[in-house]
Amino acid sequence: MTTKRSPEPFAWLLFSSGGMAAAMLIPVLLLLFGIVFPLGWLSAPSHDRLAAVLTHPVTLLVLFGLCVLALFHWAHRFRYTLYDGLQLRKAAPVIAVLCYGGAAVGSVIAAFVLIRAL
């Protein structure tokens, strides 16, 4: 039985908080912008107001957090899908680097996009 420290708990923490954040925030956003505003159940905020909210540093920080966590959630899930689903255990290290690396690159891009909105 191996007892050496593995980074797995940290990957898992990112994974589960990503799942939680995505599950809590994304349905709300979809509900508001996909159903409630288009159907006029609530009056949609004006463009200026929305732009002001969106470019507020706190909003950007929240969105950045959501992007990073959701990306790492994806990376963890996809890594196991490749390992177990496609039976690629032998390539485990490469897959881990590609998945978490992909999430890291995605996070940098998200930061870039969000900073440009400032």
Added chain:
Amino acid sequence: MSETDDKHAVPDMPDTTGTITMEVARFRPDRESEPSWDSYDVPLRKEWAVLDGLNHIKDQLDGTLSYRWSCRMGICGSCGMTVNGEPKLTCSTFLTDYAPGPVRVEPLANFPVIRDLVVDIEDFMAKLPTVKPWLVSGDEEPAEDSEYRQTPAEMDDYRRYSMCINCMLCYSACPVYALDPDFIGPAAIALAQRYNLDSRDEGNEDRRDVLASAEGVWACTFVGECSVACPKDVDPAGAIQRYKLTAATQAVKDLLLPRGAR
């Protein structure tokens, strides 16, 4: 059946609504190198479990059939087999639920087959003691007549996990165990949690190396099939998720805090 029918029913000749075909996996390593199938027609009685069908086969039709069973009441955990593709306790799985049949009975998946429906459980038996599934207490021996008291709420913390009967249906259902036989597995982790969450136990730290290893909870990808298969509602998948949080919290503490403060 109505009340009056019941009274007139002859005890030895219970309601028979025809027969059902049982297709049973056979493997006799002394004679064959590959498993094969044998078909038997057994009476379809409403109170007959799959195990009763197998007992009928063994007593009346083919005495060479080998399988394990003992209590016939879902307690001993020895009668687990694959019934129509799903891991089941054969003493608590009824033939009528599979009518008109056929019912396919195979040994539990993910274990080596010794003969017919009998599997080798050595792997599980070897893993189980590694999680110390017993009350670990500190150095101090309790006085002879002392009791360890527990409130009902404290008991509720682990009660569910204490219901495990070691039937191994969860191992049979687990796709991770199928791919990675070193995975310590659902029941062993649930049983470790049964003691970890017991207010009288002090073995958390002792169990941690095994549970928090790559072959412990971190091998689990939360498929959840173990909890579906469990006949005792133990919810091993929940036990594993809960320990993942414990282990992750501990890992963060290890990283951030100096030794003494953990």
